[in-house]
Amino acid sequence: MRLLIEHATVWDGSGASPFPGQVLVEGERIVAVAPAAESLSAADGAERLDGRGKFLIPGLVEGHAHLSFVDTPRGTALGELPPEDHALLTMDAARKLLGAGFTSACSAAAAKIRLDVAVRDAIERGLCDGPRLLAASPELTVTGGLGDGRRLHLHQDSFGVAVDGPDEVRRMARLCLREGCDTIKLNISGDYGTESAPSEAAVMTDAEVVAGVEAAHTIGRRVAAHARASDAVKSALRNGVDIIYHCDYADEEALDMLEAAKDRIFTGPAIGIVLARLESLRGDNSWQGQGFLERLKPLYEATCRTHNEMRKRGIRIVVGGDYGFAANPQGTNARDLEHFVTHFGFTASEALQAATRTGGEIMRRGHELGQIKPGFLADLLLVDGDPLADVRVLQDKRRLAMIMKGGARYLPCEGTPHVRRLH
Ligand SMILES: [Zn+2]
Known part of the structure; x- marks a missing residue:
């Protein structure tokens, strides 16, 4: 042709x-x-x-994809999906993303171990239309961390796999690598919706991070981190993590460390879900809604401050992230470019470069x-x-x-x- x-x-x-x-x-x-x-x-x-x-x-390149997050309102709804149904819905999300102009996607976590891997391989073999995909593991998280949906009184899964201590992290990371994941995801910080692990806390220890990084790097694969807390960003940098997502609360020292590592690492804010949740809470006067808003507003302000500063320092920032929730459905990912311009001070050309040239680099194919x-x-x-x-x-x-x-x-x-x- x-x-x-x-x-x-x-x-x-x-x-x-x-x-x-x-x-x-x-x-x-x-x-x-x-x-x-x-x-x-x-x-x-x-x-x-x-x-x-x-x-x-x-x-376009989606830099923080979750193709197996299939627009459910709650994380535990992903745990309830049988793997067969879940694989078909993940293929559907892959078609949506390609149809939205995204020809590549770097996954930031799958909801089950082989979902990204199976869909990546199906796309490569021409069995399914979708973007070029780098497959990620589920989110390896500590007990009580983001993605641990278990409850004492019932059996309930979410999108994370709970692992405590370096031995458990190493074993799970190796298992995911054996099953074909390109990237191991570690939830170093908590999140705004997880009371036992808030955004501002680094709940995973250095030893646990090191265990995951060593397992992946030994065979040339990468580690991505969920790191909203400043201490989580520093832990990721200190311990060799390759892709550091969110970085919302990075303080001056963390920003200096990010800048010093800027030729080695990638970052991505995943601002879309934060804005979508803020939008959905508008007019919600319930105490739960107000409580959520109280945690989300400072996070939004911090992430704007941080990413304006990261842009000025020339740190590589990728577009996309955390599409696949009810408030932020798959296929609407191109909204991120507008968010970069409106909230982070990017010019249109800079936002487009983040979605294309930097995207090629995070796919490990910048050449x-x-x-x-x-x-x-x-x-x-x-x-x-x-x-x-x-x-x-x-x-x-x-x-x-x-x-x-x-x-x-x-x-x-x-x-x-x-x-x-x-x-
Ligand atoms: Zn994510």
């Missing part, structure tokens, strides 16, 4: 200004990128696609993914609108005139199956 996309405005993901251009795709890769005026002899005989009036940008360059994988979006003037155009699937992943063309559809492969 040789396809010349011509007469489009090309924004290549590097941060350079867009230009009227043409892009030649052969097989799964981009083979030439040229200004519109240049005559491209390599394109002789190629199929042509008219991109007039449209923007051609790299495919071939996330930019429009000769030799790179042909993961492209043809957008009817100017995302540099207004990033919100990417939220409207009707404006995605073409989604391309590895040279294969897709169109988003209304309703299931969310996306349709064309060639």
Whole structure:
């Protein structure tokens, strides 16, 4: 397959200004990128696609995916789903994400050990449409930590696996690695909805973090951390964690440590769920709603402060995160770009770079993914609108005139199956 996309405005993901251009795709890769005026002899005989009036940008990368979080109102509802049903719903979420223009996704945790792994492999084998996927383990959490849904009086699971002490962390991490997970997830801090493990506390010990990191790094795989507390961010950095999510309460020392490690690590705020929950609590005058709001508001203010500062310090921040809850459903992930602009002071170009070039890097494929360059994988979006003037155009699937992943063309559809492969 040789396809010349011509007469489009090309924004290549590097941060350079867009230009009227043409892009030649052969097989799964981009083979030439040229200004519109240049005559491209390599394109002789190629199929042509008219991109007039449209923007051609790299495919988006979701940097903190939970494809097996299937829009349930509670975490324990994920524990109730049998694995067979859960796998089918995870495949459905994969189609939704591709249909929303996300051609890659770095998972931040699966709700069961093999869900990401099975869906990643099904996508690679062509059994299911979906983004390129890096599979994560479930959230390894301490007793009482975020994702521990157990209760003394009944059997109840949630999305986490409770492990205490370095031996249990090591054993569970090794088991997840054996089952094919690319990334081990550790919940170092608590969260705003977990009373026995609040956002501001590092509830996992250094020894437990080290055990998980050693297990993954020994075979060249990575560790991602849920780290809202400043002490959790510092623990992640001290102990070699590769991807540090949230970082909301990072103090000056933690920010300095993040900056010192900025060529090694990735971060991602996952702001979407915080804003969606704040929105859903508007007008809720119940004492539970008010109590939730009291914990959420300072967290929102802290995360804005922190991520404005992280942006200024040049720390790599990825777009996306924690879509897959009732308030923040799968497929609405492109809202994150708007959040980066509105709340973190990014320009549209910077938000788009976070979603493309930095996204390619967190996928461990920065040399071939996330930019429009000769030799790179042909993961492209043809957008009817100017995302540099207004990033919100990417939220409207009707404006995605073409989604391309590895040279294969897709169109988003209304309703299931969310996306349709064309060639
Ligand atoms: Zn998450």
